[in-house]
Amino acid sequence: MTGSRAPAFASDLAALISARDAELVDIPVIQPADQFLDMAGEDLRRRIFLTENENGQSLCLRPEFTIPVCRNHIELNAATPKRYAYLGEVFRQRREGGNEFFQAGIEDLGDANRARADARSLADAIASIRLVAPKAELETLLGDQAIFEAVLAALGLPRGWQKKLARAFGNPGQLKSLLADLSSSQKNGFLPDRLTALVADSDEAGLAAALEEDMQVAGLSPGAGRSPHEIARRLIEKANLASVKLPAQAFAALETFLAIRVPLQTASTHLRNFSRANEFDLGPALDQFEARVVAVREAGIEQENIVYDAAFGRPLDYYTGLVYETRALANPDLGAIVGGGRYDRLLTMLGAVDSIPGVGFSIWLDRLEKIAGDAR
Amino acid sequence: MTITLALPSKGRLKEQALEVLEKAGLKVILPKDQRNYRAQVEGDSKIDILFLSASEIARELGYGSVDLGVTGEDLIRETLSAADERVQIEARLGFGHADVVVAVPEVWYDVSTMADLDDVAAEYRQRHGRRLRIATKYWRLTQQFFSQMHGIQVYRIVESLGATEGAPASGSADIIVDITSTGSTLQANHLKVLEDGIILKSEACLVSSRRSADPAGVAALAQRIQAAMAHG
Numbered sequence: 001m002t003g004s005r006a007p008a009f010a011s012d013l014a015a016l017i018s019a020r021d022a023e024l025v026d027i028p029v030i031q032p033a034d035q036f037l038d039m040a041g042e043d044l045r046r047r048i049f050l051t052e053n054e055n056g057q058s059l060c061l062r063p064e065f066t067i068p069v070c071r072n073h074i075e076l077n078a079a080t081p082k083r084y085a086y087l088g089e090v091f092r093q094r095r096e097g098g099n100e101f102f103q104a105g106i107e108d109l110g111d112a113n114r115a116r117a118d119a120r121s122l123a124d125a126i127a128s129i130r131l132v133a134p135k136a137e138l139e140t141l142l143g144d145q146a147i148f149e150a151v152l153a154a155l156g157l158p159r160g161w162q163k164k165l166a167r168a169f170g171n172p173g174q175l176k177s178l179l180a181d182l183s184s185s186q187k188n189g190f191l192p193d194r195l196t197a198l199v200a201d202s203d204e205a206g207l208a209a210a211l212e213e214d215m216q217v218a219g220l221s222p223g224a225g226r227s228p229h230e231i232a233r234r235l236i237e238k239a240n241l242a243s244v245k246l247p248a249q250a251f252a253a254l255e256t257f258l259a260i261r262v263p264l265q266t267a268s269t270h271l272r273n274f275s276r277a278n279e280f281d282l283g284p285a286l287d288q289f290e291a292r293v294v295a296v297r298e299a300g301i302e303q304e305n306i307v308y309d310a311a312f313g314r315p316l317d318y319y320t321g322l323v324y325e326t327r328a329l330a331n332p333d334l335g336a337i338v339g340g341g342r343y344d345r346l347l348t349m350l351g352a353v354d355s356i357p358g359v360g361f362s363i364w365l366d367r368l369e370k371i372a373g374d375a376r
Numbered sequence: 377m378t379i380t381l382a383l384p385s386k387g388r389l390k391e392q393a394l395e396v397l398e399k400a401g402l403k404v405i406l407p408k409d410q411r412n413y414r415a416q417v418e419g420d421s422k423i424d425i426l427f428l429s430a431s432e433i434a435r436e437l438g439y440g441s442v443d444l445g446v447t448g449e450d451l452i453r454e455t456l457s458a459a460d461e462r463v464q465i466e467a468r469l470g471f472g473h474a475d476v477v478v479a480v481p482e483v484w485y486d487v488s489t490m491a492d493l494d495d496v497a498a499e500y501r502q503r504h505g506r507r508l509r510i511a512t513k514y515w516r517l518t519q520q521f522f523s524q525m526h527g528i529q530v531y532r533i534v535e536s537l538g539a540t541e542g543a544p545a546s547g548s549a550d551i552i553v554d555i556t557s558t559g560s561t562l563q564a565n566h567l568k569v570l571e572d573g574i575i576l577k578s579e580a581c582l583v584s585s586r587r588s589a590d591p592a593g594v595a596a597l598a599q600r601i602q603a604a605m606a607h608g
Contacts, residue, residue, distance in 0.1 A: 038507060041529025042519060046457075095458070160495070167498055174527040181491065189488030189571070214483040218566035219545040226484065226496070226550065230503065234486040234496070315527070317498070 006087075006102050007369045009132050013104055014087045016131050020124050022085035022106050027068045029089070033058035035067050039318060039349065047093050061091035066343070066360055067350065069107045074352045080110020087365075098366075104128065105340075105362035109347070115288060117359050118322045118342060119295035125338045125361040126301050129326060133372040137329040138337075139305050142264060143312030145169055146321045147271065150285035151257050154275070155250045157182075158241055170313030170323070179254070182246040191235075199239050207232035253278045260310035267308035268293050292322065318346040322359065328371040337371060338363045377590045378424050379597055382436060382445035385413065385427035389580060392471040393446040396582075400604035423597070431455055433583075437463045440587025443594045450476050450555060450578035454514050465581045466598040467605050472580035474555040476517055478573035481544050481551070482566045489571050490526045493551075497530045500550075507532040511540050511549030514575075518553045521575045541565040 018024040033050055037058075049061040062068065065086045073082065087104035106124050111117035122140070129138065148169050152162040161182055168174040191199065198207040211228035215221075222228055262270050268290045275282050296302065306324075314323050320343060325336035340361025347356040383397075383404075384390045394404055403418040404425055415425040426442060433445040434455035440462075446469065453459050480487050487493055500508045508531045512518050515533055522528040534549045541561050543549035553575065556562055562569065582601055588594045 037532065041523065042507075042531055042533060043523035043529055045533075046516075046519065163498065164495060167494075168527065171527060189485070191485050195485065211483055211485075215481075218481060218483055220481055220483065220566075221547055224547045225504075225544070226500065230499075231484060231486055234499075238486055315529070317530070 007365050010087060013128060013131060016128060017085040017104060017106055022083035024085045027065060027086060029062050030059055031062050031068055033060040035071060036063055039067055049091050063092055064090055065103060065105060065362060066107060070347055070350055073109055074350060080356055082110055083108045102365035103362045104365060105360055107358060107360035109358045110356050114357060115291035115295040118292045119299040121340055121359045121361055122296060122324060123299040123301050125340055126304055128363055129337055129368060132368050136371045138326050139307060139329055140324055140326040141312050142306055142308050142324045144289055144321055145313055145319050146285040147289055150282040154280035154282060160237055160241055171315045199235050202236050204232045204236060258311040262308055264293060264306040264308050318343045318349055320344040331371050334367045334370060337367045377593060378422050379590060379593050380424045380426055380442045382426045382428050382433045382442040384430045389472055396469055400601045437583055437585045440585045443588040444584050446580055446582055448472055448578050449581050450576055452583060454516050463583050463585055466584050467582040467602045469580045469582060474557045474578050476514055476555050476575040476578060477569045479552050479562050479567040479569050482568045494528045497528055501530050509534045509549040510551055510553055511536040511543035512553035514553050517575050541567060
């Protein structure tokens with residue numbers, strides 16, 4: 001199934017991951033494109049190989065495995081918990097270098113014990129690297145979306161701001177410019193006189209009725225896109241936000257938080273101290289974080305260099321908790337050898353009826369081959 | 377060695393491009409047969425004039441199959457990836473002005489900036505189970521502006537082949553990215569441009585290909601036209 005172009009260690013690696021209680025699945029190379037664009041966003045379009053079938057349906061060469069593996073699970077209506085392993089080619093457009101890469105990984109679906117599943121995912125990922133590059137000096141960066149969201153909630157920020165900042169997690173530039181925006185006030189743009197009073201009175205129903213008339217004049221169908229109620233609600237929300245400012249103290253606390261970068265073993269203590277100093281209650285997010293640290297210790301990978309970085313995240317809205325990536329210290333330019341994370345929202349977004357938690361990782365085999373060669 | 381200079385094949389752009397060349401002392405002898413797409417410059421056998429559509433000019437400059445061309449900056453940036461590595465803008469010619477803009481329905485009173493649009497796009501998917509749709513002919517410019525400059529990921533581009541401004545009313549898209557010169561078409565369709573929604577202020581430009589086989593000849597010709605522009 002891997003063909004002759006796969007690295008020499010591919011079959012050993014496939015044996016290792018499938019021996020870790022995961023069913024090796026075969027995913028078709030040609031995939032419907034929309035599922036990837038819907039989940040990862042339009043930016044992916046220029047990086048995948050797109051084509052159309054005769055009916056005009058967009059198809060692409062498999063750019064990654066997580067989404068099709070999860071889709072496959074939903075379509076088969078398979079029982080959970082369930083673990084899937086894969087090894088095969090993915091296709092990405094790049095300006096330089098090749099366009100075909102081998103990836104392998106494990107997707108762990110439906111394990112209710114999230115701390116244990118997270119630790120297991122990390123242990124599986126690191127064991128996969130160690131199979132091929134036993135001596136390479138590694139650093140695993142670990143972030144947590146749930147902790148970041150708990151800090152935003154503890155700061156007492158309005159919901160709208162919390163959502164906005166949470167979306168920028170893992171994108172330092174965007175986060176910084178948002179914080180600058182929030183320190184100054186924002187207000188609604190031009191508003192016709194007849195609407196001003198309705199907004200000031202927070203009269204959502206009245207406002208929606210007025211907006212619906214405007215939509216009819218403009219020939220917009222009120223049921224097709226954004227509804228009059230959606231617009232009315234946001235107008236009122238914005239008017240209320242305009243009077244709120246991000247207090248200097250909250251701003252400073254957030255900056256202190258984002259600068260936390262410590263070995264995982266001491267991270268719980270750091271987070272406890274941080275929340276005590278600011279009188280925050282990080283609630284279940286911190287409990288979950290601590291349970292994960294314990295599970296990582298129990299998984300027997302504590303000799304590995306794992307660093308908690310409070311600002312590390314991925315700006316994709318299906319990631320919900322743990323995110324991590326492992327790099328080789330001798331090859332910083334190579335980027336991540338492995339990337340992984342928890343995506344508890346993904347299966348619902350892909351159409352699963354029940355909420356199914358999930359965590360997984362993928363390994364770039366070409367990068368792994370490179371560090372194995374260099375370390376030898 | 378001859379230099380190929382591509383000009384727009386019809387309309388006001390063609391007329392104005394010819395005027396600019398004439399100012400630089402390059403009188404184009406138009407072919408008697410209107411269907412002929414090649415022409416010569418009076419008294420200069422080293423320049424080949426080629427009439428092409430404005431978007432073809434952008435593409436051919438990218439390939440290097442023409443050395444110089446007159447076309448809109450919007451088409452250069454839309455047609456070519458990494459445009460600045462492949463072509464160079466030698467002169468802005470002062471005609472063919474058009475802005476590529478992000479426009480939303482006027483009734484979206486809560487949306488006046490790209491930051492607002494970011495909020496709306498994120499909420500839209502959660503509420504409607506699909507991405508906010510943008511109708512445009514400018515796929516690349518839209519993608520760069522939304523994803524790379526503003527970090528907005530959750531949207532979908534609906535390719536529009538004409539009358540983009542009608543897409544929100546017809547229900548085929550929620551917002552548009554299109555060119556506008558006076559804004560009157562947008563207004564007639566009850567659309568408004570976002571405060572920070574100007575993607576590109578475009579005009580007709582003299583553009584050279586970086587893949588030309590005769591860079592010195594191209595530079596000399598470009599300079600001659602630049603000098604004529606500078607003298608008005």
